[in-house]
Amino acid sequence: MTEVTPTRANSSTAIAVDGRPTPDEHRGSVSAAMNGITQTAALVGLPLGPLLGDLLGIRGALVAMGATTVLLSGVLAVRLARVVAGEDSEIRTSSEISA
Numbered sequence: 001m002t003e004v005t006p007t008r009a010n011s012s013t014a015i016a017v018d019g020r021p022t023p024d025e026h027r028g029s030v031s032a033a034m035n036g037i038t039q040t041a042a043l044v045g046l047p048l049g050p051l052l053g054d055l056l057g058i059r060g061a062l063v064a065m066g067a068t069t070v071l072l073s074g075v076l077a078v079r080l081a082r083v084v085a086g087e088d089s090e091i092r093t094s095s096e097i098s099a
Contacts, residue, residue: 022030045065052061 049061049065052064055061056064
């Protein structure tokens with residue numbers, strides 16, 4: 001296992017889900033993916049939250065958003081497990097794309 005330096009340990013892209021450090025050549029992609037997910041969540045959640053609040057009430061909106069978060073987390077966890085196990089051929093590294 002690669003040693004994690006103190007500066008990398010504090011980085012949001014330093015440790016992947018499986019506990020291994022993100023290689024330096026992939027840190028930009030990981031950071032971009034994390035930023036994209038955050039921006040998409042804000043883009044969808046900001047207008048959807050008040051709408052759900054009006055339709056379902058505050059408690060109903062929070063339950064609906066929590067259930068959606070749990071559902072999407074499960075889907076993404078299964079997808080990530082397939083990628084880590086090497087079963088998903090749709091996701092390619094940058095070296096495979098440029099070849």
